[in-house]
Amino acid sequence: MRIFDVVVIGAGPVGENVADRTTAAGLDTVIVESELAGGECSYWACEPSKALLRPALLHAEARGMPGLNPDPLDVAAVLRHRDRMSGHWNDQSQVRWLREAGITLVRGHGRLAGPRTVEVTGADGAVLRLSARHAVAVCTGTRAALPPEPDFSALQPWTSREATSATRVPPRLAIVGGGVVAVEMATAWRALGSRVTLVVREPGLLPRTERFAADLVADALRASGVELRFDTTVTAATRTDDVRLELSDGEVLCADELLLATGRAPRTDDLGLETVGLRPGSWLLSDDTYAVLGVTGTWLYAVGDVNQRALLTHQGKYQARIAGAVISDRARHLPLDRGPWSPHTGTADRVAVPQVVFTDPEIASVGLTTADAANQGRDVDIVDYDLGLVAGAHQHSPGYVGRARILLDPARGTVLGATFAGRGVAELLQSATFAITGEIPLDRLWHAVPAFPTLSEVWLRLLETYRDTAAPLRTGR
Ligand SMILES: Cc1cc2nc3c(=O)[nH]c(=O)nc-3n(C[C@H](O)[C@H](O)[C@H](O)COP(=O)(O)OP(=O)(O)OC[C@H]3O[C@@H](n4cnc5c(N)ncnc54)[C@H](O)[C@@H]3O)c2cc1C
Ligand SMILES: NC(=O)c1ccc[n+]([C@@H]2O[C@H](COP(=O)([O-])OP(=O)(O)OC[C@H]3O[C@@H](n4cnc5c(N)ncnc54)[C@H](O)[C@@H]3O)[C@@H](O)[C@H]2O)c1
Numbered sequence: 001m002r003i004f005d006v007v008v009i010g011a012g013p014v015g016e017n018v019a020d021r022t023t024a025a026g027l028d029t030v031i032v033e034s035e036l037a038g039g040e041c042s043y044w045a046c047e048p049s050k051a052l053l054r055p056a057l058l059h060a061e062a063r064g065m066p067g068l069n070p071d072p073l074d075v076a077a078v079l080r081h082r083d084r085m086s087g088h089w090n091d092q093s094q095v096r097w098l099r100e101a102g103i104t105l106v107r108g109h110g111r112l113a114g115p116r117t118v119e120v121t122g123a124d125g126a127v128l129r130l131s132a133r134h135a136v137a138v139c140t141g142t143r144a145a146l147p148p149e150p151d152f153s154a155l156q157p158w159t160s161r162e163a164t165s166a167t168r169v170p171p172r173l174a175i176v177g178g179g180v181v182a183v184e185m186a187t188a189w190r191a192l193g194s195r196v197t198l199v200v201r202e203p204g205l206l207p208r209t210e211r212f213a214a215d216l217v218a219d220a221l222r223a224s225g226v227e228l229r230f231d232t233t234v235t236a237a238t239r240t241d242d243v244r245l246e247l248s249d250g251e252v253l254c255a256d257e258l259l260l261a262t263g264r265a266p267r268t269d270d271l272g273l274e275t276v277g278l279r280p281g282s283w284l285l286s287d288d289t290y291a292v293l294g295v296t297g298t299w300l301y302a303v304g305d306v307n308q309r310a311l312l313t314h315q316g317k318y319q320a321r322i323a324g325a326v327i328s329d330r331a332r333h334l335p336l337d338r339g340p341w342s343p344h345t346g347t348a349d350r351v352a353v354p355q356v357v358f359t360d361p362e363i364a365s366v367g368l369t370t371a372d373a374a375n376q377g378r379d380v381d382i383v384d385y386d387l388g389l390v391a392g393a394h395q396h397s398p399g400y401v402g403r404a405r406i407l408l409d410p411a412r413g414t415v416l417g418a419t420f421a422g423r424g425v426a427e428l429l430q431s432a433t434f435a436i437t438g439e440i441p442l443d444r445l446w447h448a449v450p451a452f453p454t455l456s457e458v459w460l461r462l463l464e465t466y467r468d469t470a471a472p473l474r475t476g477r
Contacts, residue, residue: 004030006327007118007132008139009110009271011098012039014304014316015139019103021324022135027331029103030130032110032120037094040141041313043086048164049184051085052078053358056191060224060360061423064397075169075192086165112136112272116299119272134331137301137323138284138292140271142264142311147176147234155239158259160185169193170257174245176234177261178205180357183217185259186226187359197227197253199234199245206357210370212384212403213363213421220360220401229253266306276300283308288345289336290323298330309349322346341437352436356426361402364429367436368407368417374475380407380416381472385461387422391453396424404458406432408466410474413442420458428455442466 006022008015011033019031036043055078062068087093098105106128108120118130144159146152158166163185169192175182178200190196198205198221205221205228206214218228229247236246237258245253269281276295278284284302285293286309292300303323304316326344329336336344354366373380387393387402394400402422409416418432435445446463450456466472 001129001131003131004028005133006135007130008137010139010141011037012139012141013041013313014320017317017320018137018139018303018324020101021321022327023102025328027328030106031103032106034109036091038091043089044161044164046313048082048086050358051082052188056188057360112275114275135299135301135327137303138306139304140267141305143267145263145265146260147262150237152237155237155243155258158257163259172255173257174253174255175259175261178202182261183359186221190224190226199232200230201233203230209363210405210419213419216361216421217359264311289326290319310353312355315353319346352433354429354433361422362425363421364425365419366429366433370475373407379410381410381474382407383462383466385458385465387458390457390461392455392457395453406462414439424455
């Protein structure tokens, strides 16, 4: 038995940040990792996927630019770049960082064994018992969730792990799903040479995104040669050499590889949750301080993907900073500030979660969508603008296609949500995040002058559109 102040299970980006904050506050912290320090994000998610996408997106942009006539993509060089950006699936640099930050790393599979206790089973089967004086933080993330039927297990399907680490370009790639992983991987592998077909059970892509933005991505994917089959499911699947999928519309789809991009499941099935009265395999729902609901005392925390609040690296790291402050201040018997936007409350999870979908065009969004507002019965004014009309877009690239939408609180005159679709909009996003979290009144936004000629001029055009619209489009009650 070894005793620490804090035990963190899972050394993904979120666990590392919780441990960093508690260590910085003087708490003796151990982190337990069963695979690679750095987590899914570093090796099989954000980093490798963006390393595949960046050359693809840049190449597509260069092809449309006068004076640039790029050679075809060098596929081998792109895959080498991806390998480099994933640290060649070696976590030495992360291990060094943990050591330099003063965090103890224990390798092995962690399981709760009652309150404040974690048992770690190492590769040799030896079990180490860890006891936490103050807190256990579960940061075990998610794995790909596979559809329950038909049974795909005998087909050796790709999940996001294979889709981001594959070393060979499949001539034909079938993708089930229409979410973020599906559209990003369709974009990347199409650019690398695969013939890609998406089988999507919904009538469109990206169910949680503004329709106009998802439709622009669908149009662009089709234009690049990707086949989109909406309102379609797989009814039967077999594999000989090829994967053979029978579809609900009666057609048969054959491919060399099948990617199942059908969402995520929490990594809590073998975590000893039953020893603390929780159900194995469930999401670990937490309050705004990230303390797990349904557990007595304030010693168990769930941070990052595993709490299902926002499955994004940056938002999980935000949660980690807050959970770290909560754990440290509770350990020092300091009072917590539970008000909104305080150091101990994860307000942004509910109000302003930014996300960029790295497709061509990119989608950058934060805060409410039109569908969210309607679902919440909330009055919002909707302002749209054709991003292709701003001078910055003309300079950006010929024939620029894009669109922007902001949602406004009519009573307070503040921004509640923003979605931008178009090339290069990722870097516009923080301006919208500032506007929402700062609750900046429109009267003041008029004084935030966008530089000419940049894509940011869309902010001015949106304000002008709102000013000049006698009866803005309103959704809600
Ligand atoms: C293909 C893909 C692309 C993505 N791209 C982006 C992006 O561009 N931007 C973005 O913000 N987000 C992106 N995401 C989401 C992002 O990867 C996750 O939000 C992020 O990894 C969550 O971090 P985490 O630390 O909570 O979990 P993880 O990164 O999953 O880390 C959890 C860690 O816990 C370890 N672990 C699990 N169980 C145990 C146990 N019992 N004992 C010991 N260790 C354990 C795991 O081995 C792992 O290292 C992407 C996801 C996918 C699938
Ligand atoms: N750029 C980014 O920020 C980025 C990139 C990739 C992933 N992510 C994160 O990773 C998470 C997971 O992404 P994802 O694309 O796996 O999930 P998702 O929830 O975005 O999409 C899942 C898709 O699979 C479909 N689906 C689910 N079950 C199905 C079934 N049984 N049969 C057929 N279709 C089914 C859904 O209808 C949906 O179209 C996302 O929440 C996202 O936040 C982020």
